[in-house]
Amino acid sequence: xxxxxxxxxxxxxxxxxxxxxxxxxxxxxxxxxxxxxxxxxxxxxxxxxxxxxxxxxxxxxxxxxxxxxxxxxxxxxxxxxxxxxxxxxxxxxxxxxxxxxxxxxxxxxxxxxxxxxxxxxxxxxxxxxxxxxxxxxxxxxxxxxxxxxxxxxxxxxxxxxxxxxxxxxxxxxxxxxxxxxxxxxxxxxxxxxxxxxxxxxxxxxxxxxxxxxxxxxxxxxxxxxxxxxxxxxxxxxxxxxxxxxxxxxxxxxxxxxxxxxxxxxxxxxxxxxxxxxxxxxxxxxxxxxxxxxxxxxxxxxxxxxxxxxxxxxxxxxxxxxxxxxxxxxxxxxxx
Amino acid sequence: xxxxxxxxxxxxxxxxxxxxxxxxxxxxxxxxxxxxxxxxxxxxxxxxxxxxxxxxxxxxxxxxxxxxxxxxxxxxxxxxxxxxxxxxxxxxxxxxxxxxxxxxxxxxxxxxxxxxxxxxxxxxxxxxxxxxxxxxxxxxxxxxxxxxxxxxxxxxxxxxxxxxxxxxxxxxxxxxxxxxxxxxxxxxxxxxxxxxxxxxxxxxxxxxxxxxxxxxxxxxxxxxxxxxxxxxxxxxxxxxxxxxxxxxxxxxxxxxxxxxxxx
Numbered sequence: 001x002x003x004x005x006x007x008x009x010x011x012x013x014x015x016x017x018x019x020x021x022x023x024x025x026x027x028x029x030x031x032x033x034x035x036x037x038x039x040x041x042x043x044x045x046x047x048x049x050x051x052x053x054x055x056x057x058x059x060x061x062x063x064x065x066x067x068x069x070x071x072x073x074x075x076x077x078x079x080x081x082x083x084x085x086x087x088x089x090x091x092x093x094x095x096x097x098x099x100x101x102x103x104x105x106x107x108x109x110x111x112x113x114x115x116x117x118x119x120x121x122x123x124x125x126x127x128x129x130x131x132x133x134x135x136x137x138x139x140x141x142x143x144x145x146x147x148x149x150x151x152x153x154x155x156x157x158x159x160x161x162x163x164x165x166x167x168x169x170x171x172x173x174x175x176x177x178x179x180x181x182x183x184x185x186x187x188x189x190x191x192x193x194x195x196x197x198x199x200x201x202x203x204x205x206x207x208x209x210x211x212x213x214x215x216x217x218x219x220x221x222x223x224x225x226x227x228x229x230x231x232x233x234x235x236x237x238x239x240x241x242x243x244x245x246x247x248x249x250x251x252x253x254x255x256x257x258x259x260x261x262x263x264x265x266x267x268x269x270x271x272x273x274x275x276x277x278x279x280x281x282x283x284x285x286x287x288x289x290x291x292x293x294x295x296x297x298x299x300x301x302x303x304x305x306x307x308x309x310x311x312x313x314x315x316x317x318x319x320x321x322x323x324x325x326x327x328x329x330x331x332x333x334x335x
Numbered sequence: 336x337x338x339x340x341x342x343x344x345x346x347x348x349x350x351x352x353x354x355x356x357x358x359x360x361x362x363x364x365x366x367x368x369x370x371x372x373x374x375x376x377x378x379x380x381x382x383x384x385x386x387x388x389x390x391x392x393x394x395x396x397x398x399x400x401x402x403x404x405x406x407x408x409x410x411x412x413x414x415x416x417x418x419x420x421x422x423x424x425x426x427x428x429x430x431x432x433x434x435x436x437x438x439x440x441x442x443x444x445x446x447x448x449x450x451x452x453x454x455x456x457x458x459x460x461x462x463x464x465x466x467x468x469x470x471x472x473x474x475x476x477x478x479x480x481x482x483x484x485x486x487x488x489x490x491x492x493x494x495x496x497x498x499x500x501x502x503x504x505x506x507x508x509x510x511x512x513x514x515x516x517x518x519x520x521x522x523x524x525x526x527x528x529x530x531x532x533x534x535x536x537x538x539x540x541x542x543x544x545x546x547x548x549x550x551x552x553x554x555x556x557x558x559x560x561x562x563x564x565x566x567x568x569x570x571x572x573x574x575x576x577x578x579x580x581x582x583x584x585x586x587x588x589x590x591x592x593x594x595x596x597x598x
Binding site for chain 2 (some may be wrong): 133
């Protein structure tokens, strides 16, 4: 069963001049994790805002947990959890105060809200700091508390919008640990990220979006296969470059790419391990000493590059949409 | 009933904030008390010929000024929630759309109760003596609270359309500060240029001040607009203004909140 379905979502800003969502469709199978991958301004946040009832799309259709998002937003809010790009908690209050308050806003009784707050603080390793104002928390702790606040009612569907953006590596690892635990417990999760390794690590399925559109979909492995299979990469000394290239091309049965500066030869291969062994044998016979030798799977960076023609982190290349999202943030309100 | 309950949770949050950051409450009460003392002793000489002295004229004026500043406080509080992205969280909860803004206006109203009590006490200490009896005094304070509450809704709207909490607080202040001085709050309007007198005496701050003076048992004086409707009926005029302010800003704010987008 699909827990999230989005069909042909369109959202424009500035009277249609900027198409934040341009006929975007995606779905999430119950109990799985969908990673929505894209650069800044690709439409990730807009997608989450529409699915979590914060924003009305111009057209299109969306269903979350079997409930129509546009027709019945209030019922959707009963079954979702949302944790945005910024820790949306009251910083002057303590973690405990925040969780109790949000619990009461989910209509738990005062005592239920207190019990749930304590559970969540413990679950997210915040029990020791629960009674300190959030102002004194580290970025990672704030994010964990924010995530905890979105789990008060044990939502059927959880939306995490760039959960680790702006965190240091340690905070990121902690957050991944927390999210992986949630996933094991069976939550349905839609997660946006601009970090390719994050999608790789956490998601069952990945959609790549760019300029408000889904441009590719699949598992991390299948996306990598779309770009091509494995590559052999070899570094040899200068004088061996030419003979080594001949051997590699013969075995790979394809044209090799040679980087003279790095003295690196690389070529796509079909049968990775076997080809690698053949190359080693060939080198041995020709008395060529390899300085470095590797079999590489394409990274999701390669995937993005080959799908969009620009790098994932390259913000300037998707001009308008990016500009729109920044302007929107500055303006404090966009319609 | 859930809607009211939700709003009260938000109000409670604001009271909790005051216990976590007591400086806010302290500053909020010290400032008006300071005004009471400064005006009482700096301009005390203006009250020559006034029965009971200048402080009788001053206190209603300063009460109104203080509750007028609620507009800036509400705007700033809400703008902060916008900045921090808290609005998104509240909007993704299964609560009434009005809960956050209603809760905040109630919270700011409660804060005004505390502030008015402290100011009234300070005024009493420096010689303010309302003469109209308990019921009218009570009604006077009730009306002051309601005036502040209606302005809170203008603050909600300002907070929702603003980009920055500090900017909106300053802009609101730039708007309310002259409004409280281009009025009869601290001096009789009769010494102003004629055009300003008209403005000052139709100014909602002035009608509210006149209403409060009347309810506290002090007879107000009017300049060019003597015998005009607001001068004859300051209470009715003020109530009318409050209703108008709320009729304008509540729907505007609710509409804006629906489409609010933090950051």
